[in-house]
Amino acid sequence: xxxxxxxxxxxxxxxxxxxxxxxxxxxxxxxxxxxxxxxxxxxxxxxxxxxxxxxxxxxxxxxxxxxxxxxxxxxxxxxxxxxxxxxxxxxxxxxxxxxxxxxxxxxxxxxxxxxxxxxxxxxxxxxxxxxxxxxxxxxxxxxxxxxxxxxxxxxxxxxxxxxxxxxxxxxxxxxxxxxxxxxxxxxxxxxxxxxxxxxxxxxxxxxxxxxxxxxxxxxxxxxxxxxxxxxxxxxxxxxxxxxxxxxxxxxxxxxxxxxxxxxxxxxxxxxxxxxxxxxxxxxxxxxxxxxxxxxxxxxxxxxxxxxxxxxxxxxxxxxxxxxxxxxxxxxxxx
Amino acid sequence: xxxxxxxxxxxxxxxxxxxxxxxxxxxxxxxxxxxxxxxxxxxxxxxxxxxxxxxxxxxxxxxxxxxxxxxxxxxxxxxxxxxxxxxxxxxxxxxxxxxxxxxxxxxxxxxxxxxxxxxxxxxxxxxxxxxxxxxxxxxxxxxxxxxxxxxxxxxxxxxxxxxxxxxxxxxxxxxxxxxxxxxxxxxxxxxxxxxxxxxxxxxxxxxxxxxxxxxxxxxxxxxxxxxxxxxxxxxxxxxxxxxxxxxxxxxxxxxxxxxxxxxxxxxxxxxxxxxxxxxxxxxxxxxxxxxxxxxxxxxxxxxxxxxxxxxxxxxxxxxxxxxxxxxxxxxxxx
Numbered sequence: 217x218x219x220x221x222x223x224x225x226x227x228x229x230x231x232x233x234x235x236x237x238x239x240x241x242x243x244x245x246x247x248x249x250x251x252x253x254x255x256x257x258x259x260x261x262x263x264x265x266x267x268x269x270x271x272x273x274x275x276x277x278x279x280x281x282x283x284x285x286x287x288x289x290x291x292x293x294x295x296x297x298x299x300x301x302x303x304x305x306x307x308x309x310x311x312x313x314x315x316x317x318x319x320x321x322x323x324x325x326x327x328x329x330x331x332x333x334x335x336x337x338x339x340x341x342x343x344x345x346x347x348x349x350x351x352x353x354x355x356x357x358x359x360x361x362x363x364x365x366x367x368x369x370x371x372x373x374x375x376x377x378x379x380x381x382x383x384x385x386x387x388x389x390x391x392x393x394x395x396x397x398x399x400x401x402x403x404x405x406x407x408x409x410x411x412x413x414x415x416x417x418x419x420x421x422x423x424x425x426x427x428x429x430x431x432x433x434x435x436x437x438x439x440x441x442x443x444x445x446x447x448x449x450x451x452x453x454x455x456x457x458x459x460x461x462x463x464x465x466x467x468x469x470x471x472x473x474x475x476x477x478x479x480x481x482x483x484x485x486x487x488x489x490x491x492x493x494x495x496x497x498x499x500x501x502x503x504x505x506x507x508x509x510x511x512x513x514x515x516x517x518x519x520x521x522x523x524x525x526x527x528x529x530x531x532x533x534x535x536x537x538x539x540x541x542x543x544x545x546x547x548x549x550x
Numbered sequence: 551x552x553x554x555x556x557x558x559x560x561x562x563x564x565x566x567x568x569x570x571x572x573x574x575x576x577x578x579x580x581x582x583x584x585x586x587x588x589x590x591x592x593x594x595x596x597x598x599x600x601x602x603x604x605x606x607x608x609x610x611x612x613x614x615x616x617x618x619x620x621x622x623x624x625x626x627x628x629x630x631x632x633x634x635x636x637x638x639x640x641x642x643x644x645x646x647x648x649x650x651x652x653x654x655x656x657x658x659x660x661x662x663x664x665x666x667x668x669x670x671x672x673x674x675x676x677x678x679x680x681x682x683x684x685x686x687x688x689x690x691x692x693x694x695x696x697x698x699x700x701x702x703x704x705x706x707x708x709x710x711x712x713x714x715x716x717x718x719x720x721x722x723x724x725x726x727x728x729x730x731x732x733x734x735x736x737x738x739x740x741x742x743x744x745x746x747x748x749x750x751x752x753x754x755x756x757x758x759x760x761x762x763x764x765x766x767x768x769x770x771x772x773x774x775x776x777x778x779x780x781x782x783x784x785x786x787x788x789x790x791x792x793x794x795x796x797x798x799x800x801x802x803x804x805x806x807x808x809x810x811x812x813x814x815x816x817x818x819x820x821x822x823x824x825x826x827x828x829x830x831x832x833x834x835x836x837x838x839x840x841x842x843x844x845x846x847x848x849x850x851x852x853x854x855x856x857x858x859x860x861x862x863x864x865x866x867x868x869x870x871x872x873x874x875x876x877x878x879x880x881x882x883x884x
Contacts (some may be wrong), residue, residue: 230855283690409797415609427767428766428767428770429763429767429803430767431766431798432763432766432806433761433762433767435761435762436762462807462811465806465811466762466763466807467803468806469763469803469806470803472799472802472803473796473799473800473803477795477796477799479820479823479824481820481826482820482824483817483818483820483821484817484865485820486813486815486817486819486820487813489813489818490816491814493813532817533817
């Protein structure tokens with residue numbers, strides 16, 4: 217576990233950071249404390265090197281209020297307010313009061329099951345804290361990112377990352393269990409819908425408690441976390457596949473039985489799920505998982521990647537396939 | 551609750567019976583006792599008048615062993631043995647030892663989410679017991695049918711039927727809570743796959759116990775049964791829709807989290823689910839439920855039927871739509 221490397225900013229009050237998205241093998245769904253974003257359980261993910269957010273934060277005395285530019289366009293007011301509330305937390309930590317201009321761009325489609333809020337709030341945490349003159353440890357950056365979007369705390373450290381649920385704000389943070397180089401996995405993301413999901417994760421988490429199945433999943437999750445951690449440390453793909461699909465099914469079972477039900481799957485989701493299960497029965501080491509969205513993250517070892525991508529592209533309902541490998545920690549950039 | 555009407559058989563040792571399939575609003579999934587088919591919970595269904603099995607049973611001294619003709623063809627040996635074991639139970643009740651020839655025909659596709667085993671074992675129970683000279687009450691017929699296929703016990707009484715879980719073989723049977731005429735509902739069955747399912751219900755029930763979510767569903771089911779019963783008695787469609795979809799999601803959540811997972815849904819299943827939810831948001835009173843298969847039972851009041859059928863036929867992935875209305879009890883026929 218390395219701390220964040222700090223590089224001097226070329227412009228005072230300004231910093232740029234890049235952070236990876238991540239895909240969870242053991243999911244984050246539901247909170248013990250919504251305000252602090254203390255999760256109902258621990259979770260475990262892999263950073264995705266090619267799915268990144270790049271964010272520039274500039275604190276500027278000339279600004280009257282915080283501004284947010286998302287992918288080149290002024291953001292919707294709800295998004296701007298969420299970022300502004302987050303910046304206020306950074307200002308409090310730094311003891312400053314300047315407004316900021318935030319420019320953030322993803323290199324992948326937003327709101328479609330790829331965790332854009334994870335990479336976005338990880339990049340924002342690092343850029344904003346650096347621009348504000350803070351020099352936070354990886355742990356404190358992860359805690360800060362968690363307040364913006366829970367899974368963002370897992371995009372601060374590099375490689376394979378566990379978020380320990382913790383008991384309070386101080387001990388609920390993520391850390392690397394293995395660096396990106398530990399295991400050459402591929403995440404072949406089958407895009408089956410480009411539509412923006414109707415219920416985002418932040419609105420979805422509070423619904424977990426309304427599912428009669430939520431507590432039953434939580435009773436399993438520590439054992440599944442243990443299995444997943446062991447599978448990663450031992451590079452045991454079959455074990456990783458089994459526990460990843462199990463927890464994916466458990467989380468979506470909780471989602472679809474909440475009030476109101478959240479059914480994130482689309483027809484193409486099932487096309488890919490059934491195909492992957494069939495390929496595995498035929499001997500191809502591959503498994504799937506879905507976040508709070510319809511797109512399917514198809515995981516394999518890098519040696520099977522070209523075959524998996526080719527097969528995915530032949531499936532009906534698959535619009536595109538994005539490929540990512542284990543990614544590093546959030547980093548400052550010029 | 552009327553007892554079964556008995557009509558004299560024109561041929562000694564032979565009888566013909568017709569029974570409806572049924573669709574459960576509150577599902578049967580999992581057993582407390584697999585041998586006796588004592589269910590893990592009560593369930594509640596509606597008989598389907600146009601989806602029937604017609605079965606002729608003839609006990610014949612000339613036969614050396616039981617014969618089974620299914621839809622005009624000699625049945626597979628596994629099916630013949632299951633029916634033969636059931637006939638032996640009937641022979642024991644009647645004190646006879648003759649082998650029988652069974653001819654059974656469905657007017658709907660088998661093994662695709664329409665409960666063919668329910669109508670089949672209901673018709674077989676009535677035809678075989680009558681051919682053997684037994685004159686069973688509706689309750690005892692329902693208990694007998696339960697031993698052949700759990701949900702078959704709900705196809706013995708007419709209309710809207712509840713199967714009380716019971717404590718033992720004697721008190722686990724189904725009874726009508728309202729006759730078919732009570733409520734003019736339509737079941738518009740969207741056929742999205744004609745493939746035979748890979749895991750039939752009899753093989754699936756024992757897997758329920760392997761899901762970490764099964765007990766949590768069971769903890770809810772009596773309250774959902776109560777709501778469903780009340781919705782039917784009060785002809786409250788919105789309440790029926792809510793509890794029916796809730797329990798459908800709960801059962802499929804249990805299925806997909808068993809070991810191995812049972813994922814009965816196909817892409818077209820989700821096409822119909824999302825469409826029905828959208829139509830309901832637009833004001834059309836309609837809901838869905840799926841049994842252990844991919845096809846979607848789309849339930850509405852009869853006044854909305856033509857519109858629902860027309861909309862279903864326009865959906866991608868929908869191969870056909872079968873329409874059924876509340877059906878009567880299993881009956882003897884000539």
